Amino acid sequence: MPKLDRLARSVPDAREIGDSLVARGIRLSLGGSIYDPADPMGKIFFNILATFAEFEVDLLRMRTREGMAVARAKGKLKGKQPKLNARQQAHLLKERATGDYTIADLAEQYYVSRATIYRVLERARGAA
Structure with missing residues (x-):
C-alpha cells in the first residue's frame, strides 16, 4: 500500500487533488473511515497530510544542503571530473584553431562526445 503522505507534495497540490476528487464524487476509505474531501473534516485531513x-520535503532539502556544505568545507565535494585534462584541452584548442579538424574529428580522436568538445570550446571562449 502506498504511503498516504505521498498523496501530495504541498498544500496547494493537495487542494488541487481534493478539488479533483470532489468534482468526480470520490471519497477515500482509510482504515474503515470514509474521508470526503467535500466536507470540512475531509478538507482538514488533506491539508494536514x-x-x-x-x-518532510523541506527538511530533506535542508539536510541535503547542510551535508553538501560540510562536504564542501572538508574539500570532498568537488563535482564531476572533466573528461579531458588541461593538457588535452589545450591541445584540442590548438588543433581546432588550425581549421583542419571538425568537431566530429576531435570527438573521435579524444574518445568523447561532440557535446564535450563544444563545452571545452565554450569554456575557452569564456576565459578569453
Whole structure:
C-alpha cells in the first residue's frame, strides 16, 4: 500500500487533488473511515497530510544542503571530473584553431562526445 503522505507534495497540490476528487464524487476509505474531501473534516485531513509532506520535503532539502556544505568545507565535494585534462584541452584548442579538424574529428580522436568538445570550446571562449 502506498504511503498516504505521498498523496501530495504541498498544500496547494493537495487542494488541487481534493478539488479533483470532489468534482468526480470520490471519497477515500482509510482504515474503515470514509474521508470526503467535500466536507470540512475531509478538507482538514488533506491539508494536514499535505502540511506534513511539505515539511518532510523541506527538511530533506535542508539536510541535503547542510551535508553538501560540510562536504564542501572538508574539500570532498568537488563535482564531476572533466573528461579531458588541461593538457588535452589545450591541445584540442590548438588543433581546432588550425581549421583542419571538425568537431566530429576531435570527438573521435579524444574518445568523447561532440557535446564535450563544444563545452571545452565554450569554456575557452569564456576565459578569453
